[in-house]
Amino acid sequence: MDKLLVTNVMKRLGPNDVLKGVSFELSRGEVVALLGPSGSGKTTLLRAIAGLDHPDAGRIVLGDQLLFDSQTGVAVPAERRQLGLVFQSYALWPHRTVFDNIAYGLRLRRVPAAEIRERVNAVLKQIGLEGMAERHPHQLSGGQQQRVALARAIVYNPRLLLLDEPLSNLDAKLREEARVWLREMIEHLQISAVCVTHDQVEALALADRVLLLENGRIEQEGTPQEMYENPRTVFAAEFMGSNNRLGGSVTEIKGALAKVTGPGWELWGQLRAEHRTGDAATAVIRIEKTRAQDSPSDNSIPGKLDTALYLGERWDYLFNAAGLRVRVWGSGAPAPKPYWLHFPPESLWIF
Amino acid sequence: MRKDVAWYGVKPMRKGVPWYRVGVVVVTSTAVLTPLAIILYQSFLDAPFFQPSAKLSLYAFRFVLADSDFHRAFATTAALALGMTVLAVPLGSALAFLLVRTDLPGRRWLEPVVLIPIFLSPVVLAFGYVVSAGPVGFFTLWTKQLFGAAPWNLYSLASLILIAGLTHIPYVFLYTSSALRALGADLEEAASIAGAGAARIAFNISLPMVRPAILYSAVLVFFLGFEIFGLALILGDPGGLLVLSTYLFKLTNRLGVPSYQLMAAVAIVIIAVAFPLVYLQRRLLGASGRFVTVKGKGLSQRPLSLGRWRWVSFAAVLLWLGATVLLPLSGVFLRAFVSSWGEGVRLAEVLTLDNFRDLLDYPNLVRGIVNTFGLAVIGGALAVGCYALLGLALHGWQSGWSRLADYLVMIPRGMPGLVAGLAFLWVFLFVKPLAPLRSTLFSIWLAYSVVWLAYGMRLISSALLQVSPELEEAGLVIGASRGRVTRDVTVPLIRFGLLGSWLLIFMIFVREYSTGVYLLGPGTEVIGSLIVSLWATGAIDIVAALSVVNVLLVAAGLAIALRLGVRLHG
Numbered sequence: 001m002d003k004l005l006v007t008n009v010m011k012r013l014g015p016n017d018v019l020k021g022v023s024f025e026l027s028r029g030e031v032v033a034l035l036g037p038s039g040s041g042k043t044t045l046l047r048a049i050a051g052l053d054h055p056d057a058g059r060i061v062l063g064d065q066l067l068f069d070s071q072t073g074v075a076v077p078a079e080r081r082q083l084g085l086v087f088q089s090y091a092l093w094p095h096r097t098v099f100d101n102i103a104y105g106l107r108l109r110r111v112p113a114a115e116i117r118e119r120v121n122a123v124l125k126q127i128g129l130e131g132m133a134e135r136h137p138h139q140l141s142g143g144q145q146q147r148v149a150l151a152r153a154i155v156y157n158p159r160l161l162l163l164d165e166p167l168s169n170l171d172a173k174l175r176e177e178a179r180v181w182l183r184e185m186i187e188h189l190q191i192s193a194v195c196v197t198h199d200q201v202e203a204l205a206l207a208d209r210v211l212l213l214e215n216g217r218i219e220q221e222g223t224p225q226e227m228y229e230n231p232r233t234v235f236a237a238e239f240m241g242s243n244n245r246l247g248g249s250v251t252e253i254k255g256a257l258a259k260v261t262g263p264g265w266e267l268w269g270q271l272r273a274e275h276r277t278g279d280a281a282t283a284v285i286r287i288e289k290t291r292a293q294d295s296p297s298d299n300s301i302p303g304k305l306d307t308a309l310y311l312g313e314r315w316d317y318l319f320n321a322a323g324l325r326v327r328v329w330g331s332g333a334p335a336p337k338p339y340w341l342h343f344p345p346e347s348l349w350i351f
Numbered sequence: 352m353r354k355d356v357a358w359y360g361v362k363p364m365r366k367g368v369p370w371y372r373v374g375v376v377v378v379t380s381t382a383v384l385t386p387l388a389i390i391l392y393q394s395f396l397d398a399p400f401f402q403p404s405a406k407l408s409l410y411a412f413r414f415v416l417a418d419s420d421f422h423r424a425f426a427t428t429a430a431l432a433l434g435m436t437v438l439a440v441p442l443g444s445a446l447a448f449l450l451v452r453t454d455l456p457g458r459r460w461l462e463p464v465v466l467i468p469i470f471l472s473p474v475v476l477a478f479g480y481v482v483s484a485g486p487v488g489f490f491t492l493w494t495k496q497l498f499g500a501a502p503w504n505l506y507s508l509a510s511l512i513l514i515a516g517l518t519h520i521p522y523v524f525l526y527t528s529s530a531l532r533a534l535g536a537d538l539e540e541a542a543s544i545a546g547a548g549a550a551r552i553a554f555n556i557s558l559p560m561v562r563p564a565i566l567y568s569a570v571l572v573f574f575l576g577f578e579i580f581g582l583a584l585i586l587g588d589p590g591g592l593l594v595l596s597t598y599l600f601k602l603t604n605r606l607g608v609p610s611y612q613l614m615a616a617v618a619i620v621i622i623a624v625a626f627p628l629v630y631l632q633r634r635l636l637g638a639s640g641r642f643v644t645v646k647g648k649g650l651s652q653r654p655l656s657l658g659r660w661r662w663v664s665f666a667a668v669l670l671w672l673g674a675t676v677l678l679p680l681s682g683v684f685l686r687a688f689v690s691s692w693g694e695g696v697r698l699a700e701v702l703t704l705d706n707f708r709d710l711l712d713y714p715n716l717v718r719g720i721v722n723t724f725g726l727a728v729i730g731g732a733l734a735v736g737c738y739a740l741l742g743l744a745l746h747g748w749q750s751g752w753s754r755l756a757d758y759l760v761m762i763p764r765g766m767p768g769l770v771a772g773l774a775f776l777w778v779f780l781f782v783k784p785l786a787p788l789r790s791t792l793f794s795i796w797l798a799y800s801v802v803w804l805a806y807g808m809r810l811i812s813s814a815l816l817q818v819s820p821e822l823e824e825a826g827l828v829i830g831a832s833r834g835r836v837t838r839d840v841t842v843p844l845i846r847f848g849l850l851g852s853w854l855l856i857f858m859i860f861v862r863e864y865s866t867g868v869y870l871l872g873p874g875t876e877v878i879g880s881l882i883v884s885l886w887a888t889g890a891i892d893i894v895a896a897l898s899v900v901n902v903l904l905v906a907a908g909l910a911i912a913l914r915l916g917v918r919l920h921g
Contacts, residue, residue: 052824078827085828091821095843104839105829152829162828 002063002159003028004049004192009058011044011216018044019055020216026160031186031193033207035200037239040213042196043164049194050085050162051078062159084153088165090145092137098124098148099133105156123151126185143174150182154189161186161193167202179205200240204228212236232272234351237284244290244326246283250275250350258350264322265301269348282351289347292317292328292339299348300340308334371834375744376756382801383762386774389781390622394615400781411616421617424598431512431583431594432576438516440569442671443523444561448553449664450524451531452539454654456665463909465668466525466919468518468675470905472862473581474882475898479679480505480514481585482686482895487693489685490678506590515582517675519575523568530564531557539655549655567635574628578621578767580865585886595621596769600868611777618770625765633761680902687895706896716893719876720900722792726799726877727860727904730792734800734807734860735853739845742811743837747820764805768865771802776869790874798866803859810855814848815841851917858908861901878904 004026011019018041026032034042047053049060051067054075060068067076092101099120106116124130127147137145146166153161166182167175183206186193197203203210204224212219212227212235220227220236231237238245248262258271260283269283292303303319303326310333317334319326321341328341393400397408415421449455450462468476483490485505494501504510534557542552558565580596587597599617602610657664686692689701710716741760745753763771775798779789788794800807818841826836864879871880878901885894912919 050824050828052827078824079830079832081828082830083828085825087821087825089819089821091819091825093822093825093840093844104826104831108830108835152825156829 002065002192004160004194005059005061006045006049007059007061009045009048009055009060011041011048011053011055013044018216019048019058021058022213022216022218024211024218024221026192026194029190029192030209031195031207033203033210034194034196034213035198035203035210035239036213036219037198039215041216042198042213045213046162046164046194046196049160050083051076051081082159083162084156084158084160085162086146086149086153086164086166088168090137090149090169092145092148092152094137097134097136098129098140101137101148102152102155105152109156119155123155127151142170143178146170146178147181150185154191159192161191163193163195165197166195168197168199175202182206204240212239214239231349234282234284237349237351242287242327243284244287244324246324246326248281248283250277250279250281253277257345260350262322262324265324267299267301267343267348268345269343269350270346272349273351275350283343283348284351285343285348287327288329289344290326290328291342291344292319292330292334293342294337294340296340297342299345300342303339303341305334305336305339369748372744372748373752375741376752376759379741379756379804380759382797383759383804385782386771386778386801387622387762387766389777390615390618390770390774393611393777394619396612396615399609399611400777411612412619415613415616415620420593421598424593424595427508427587427592428577428579428594430508431515431579432573434512435516435519435576436569436573438512439519439523439572440565442516443520443568444527444558444565445553446520446668446671447524447527447531448557449657449668451528452553452557452655453549453657453664454661455657455668456661458654461668463913463919464672464676466521467909469521469525470858470862470909471676471680472864472879472882472898472901472905473518473579474585474864474879474886475683475901476518476675476679477514477582477585478882478886478894478898479681479683481682482692482891483678483682489682489692492694504590506586506592508587508590508592511583511586511592514586514675515576515579517671518582519572520671520675522572522575523565526564526568526571527561530561534560536653540653543655549657549660552655563635567632570628570632570635574625574632577624577628580767580769581883584883596767596865599769599773614773618766618773621767621770622765625767629761629765683895683898683902686891687899690892706892707899709893710896710900713893715873715876716881716897718874719878719881719897722795722876723861723878723901724904726792726796727857727908730796730799731856731860732853733796734803735811735849735856737800738804738807738811738852739842739849742808742815743841746815746837746841747823760805760808763801763803766802768802768863769868772798772866772869775801775866789870790872792875794870795867795875795877798870799860799863802863802866803856806859807852807856810848810852811845814845814852817848818844850915851912854908854912854915854917855919858905858912861904861908 006025007023008021009019009023010017010021022041022045024032034045036042044053048055048068054068055070057070058068059070062081065076066074067081068074096104102120102123103116106119111119120133124133127150129144129147132140132144137148140148146169167178170178179202186206195203195206204227207224209221210224210227211221214235220232222230227236228240231240237243246260246262246267248260250258251261251266252259253271253275256271257268258275258281259266259268260281267283273281275281293300296302301321303321306318306320308318309316315330315332315334317328317330319328319339319341326341394411395407395409396405397410398405446465450458450465455461482488484503485491491501538560539552539556542556547555578596579594580600583592583594583597584600587594593601595617599614599621602614602617605613687706688703689698690703690705691701741756745756766774775794776789779785779794822844823836823840826840827833831839862879864883867875867877867880868883871884878897882894882897882901885897
């Protein structure tokens, strides 16, 4: 496995700048998730690494091999990059059996037939599809197809594994299982991988490091924990989890803390952006950090319960607090009584 | 962000010219442009190009444009094209709506049946009308016996327009129905729930939404009307009606000497009208595709109820099928199995198989049948192979060359078969190394393949459209070269599409008649051109027998295609 170095990659499609200079590094054995909403340029970046699209500018180096450099005009074609790619649609060849789908990369590399059989059978065993070698893709379930697609991409020991929304074609239940399985496989293989996804849970679960893309730029990067617990922008905070948002203005600053005031409420929180007293600001808090309690305390606002949704594992309460809509998660059916909503200052971010 | 990196316009990375692709485009351009060039050149000479005395001049154009016959032919052609468009477009759209969207009885089996007229040779159809409804046709005489009179004249312009209009309805049906199918049923269901009946829905929702497809088919039918040859030759001649193509055809013998320059001038006039129409069609086809993307969703299509109009509509469709398929074909078959026919002849007394026995006595007719079959089967396969080579060469290739090829493919569409056949005859006469090939089937094959290039390319590209690009990219990433991906992924995946194209090209080649007319000679006989030349000599018995063979060949191809589930349109 080699180190991947992507430097200042830009791509323009028609009138849109899809990538506006993206740089990142992928160390040996690391899994990086490219996370972002649709149109953020994440798939374009993946295709540029794969060699399926050529960027307009930038440089991509894998190990000691220059894959792409706009200044010297180097562009190694996809077929000579020695990568593995799992497509969103899996792109299994419908006219070939599972065995032939997986064996194709080995045949291209002129591996002897006996060894091909051995290696394909080994990987089939690894993905738990022994005995399905002679089936055609349409005879497999979605989850099985996804495993075959992965097997096809790793059987020839690629230098880097690329995954394009690998779980998005599975239904919700299956996706959770596949997520666990995929993480285990990647750890077991000790492979470097780049995984594109629009689902933050998927990114958090699969990756060692998350790159959050927005509008063709990297908004923030870090470990899954950093990304979730320490977002640097409202966008990152909103994208990584479910929040309550309160708009107001900064009325007092004390070191790293600031007070945000709105009509009928004031709350202390962590200062997350350069603010001076009087600036408009947005206070953001994860729903699971917001609490509903019976009596007033520091940093709380009285709230009136509007409605509550039963979601099985938890309840989702909807409050009206000083004209703001606030969600809180709870474990039981709510009683009809006055509430105070508590926002722990260490968990309330002020942007 | 660093600003020192060049922002746009980084040069294409792999500078290597894709020689295979460029080569295929160059060969195609040669095959397409040479005949066009030779017609253009000939039209500006004052004598046939092989005469040393031939000089550049505008004589031919001056002669043709001053000829009153030419004026009449042009006017007749315009009236014919316009008349049949006015007739075919509303009826074809209605047919499409009935078959695709309503609970018309038997709509499943009607679908392939209504396309039959497309696959029948126009000369066979026209001949069928003559023996069925001509002055002494079967149905004319039977009607006279029953009612004392048969008040129609088959050889009038009105009849020609009516027949041409009715037989071109399937073209309108083809495009309108596929646009209607792409339309989500929920759009109509919304109107239905709001209280609209089937007719209201058709006029307020469905047909307006497929307007671009209808407009496209209107231009197509007008264009086909402009190029009409077989119907006009057989049905127009007795009444002295000339259209542009038959005027061109008659010019051959007009002056006693080969008047190539005049023919070339007429051909150029025809091409000059056809090219803008072809270009317009291309623009409209793009527009109709774009329109269809504005669609609802929902695949389950509950047919709209026609209520008490259900059986009335069914009867109307059957009436049309009777008039365009049953009437001419029954005439052809009856005529092939009788020794003679006329007033006072009783059918039972004249039944015979002699016509088919006679067929076997003429070596050129036997050769014509064998040639047609071989040309359609083997030549059809070779043509599909060539179309596939070109299609694959252009597949996923963005460059000036591929855009050039897009336009090249359209050029033969602007040359009616008769003109293209003439052009290829001249190519074989003009280019000396090709001369020995003129009296072989190769000349016919080349002309057919070029004439049907646009159609063939449409078949190939719709097959290629079924292959998702990701399937090919998967091969590239794994390490296969472009060529390898084509061999291992693309071609196996379009195999069925290629088979279907072969069957369609088979039928088209069997049906084709006008392209072979000028290339007809010993060794190059095909059924279509034999019918045209035998019709002129009045050998009705043999024309009838040949027509039956022709129809049976097409029917065999159609049966296999339907059996295999081949879509009858690209």
